[in-house]
Amino acid sequence: MYVVMNELHVPSERKAMLTERFGKSAENMKNVPGCLEFLFLDNEKEDGKQVVFTKWESKNDYENWLESDAFKRAHQQKGSSDKPAAPSNELQAYTVAHSSRSENES
Numbered sequence: 438m439y440v441v442m443n444e445l446h447v448p449s450e451r452k453a454m455l456t457e458r459f460g461k462s463a464e465n466m467k468n469v470p471g472c473l474e475f476l477f478l479d480n481e482k483e484d485g486k487q488v489v490f491t492k493w494e495s496k497n498d499y500e501n502w503l504e505s506d507a508f509k510r511a512h513q514q515k516g517s518s519d520k521p522a523a524p525s526n527e528l529q530a531y532t533v534a535h536s537s538r539s540e541n542e543s
């Protein structure tokens with residue numbers, strides 16, 4: 438298993454807008470081969486980061502998605518007047534050494 442997190446440094450006044458833009462992503466990511474989980478995380482701190490968490494069956498599945506039209510569609514600028522939603526970002530990738538999951542998880 439492989440986990441990739443894209444940490445977005447978002448000014449607090451733009452967090453609500455970005456949260457809304459990610460609203461359909463949970464559904465979108467269900468259709469991506471090898472994507473086991475998607476979470477959009479909002480740090481509790483006022484100036485905290487918003488993080489896109491993705492979990493994959495393999496690094497290869499993640500890399501295939503990076504090459505896909507679905508990825509390109511999700512990342513193209515919506516209009517030329519759009520400001521970038523996240524002025525900077527930092528990517529973190531992990532191989533999963535151990536994991537557990539509750540049977541009751543919704």
Ligand code: HEM
Pocket residue numbers: 441442443458459461462463465466475489490491507511512522523525526528
């Ligand atoms: C240049 C770096 C990147 C920036 C600034 C960025 C920012 C964004 C933004 C603003 C969106 C929302 C688009 C919208 O609907 O308006 C988005 C979608 C998304 N991003 Fe990125 N992203 C970057 C690269 C990546 C990478 C490398 C990953 C890998 C984990 C990733 C994961 C995702 C996911 C899972 C979505 C939702 C896709 C969907 O709905 O189909 N992003 N990203």
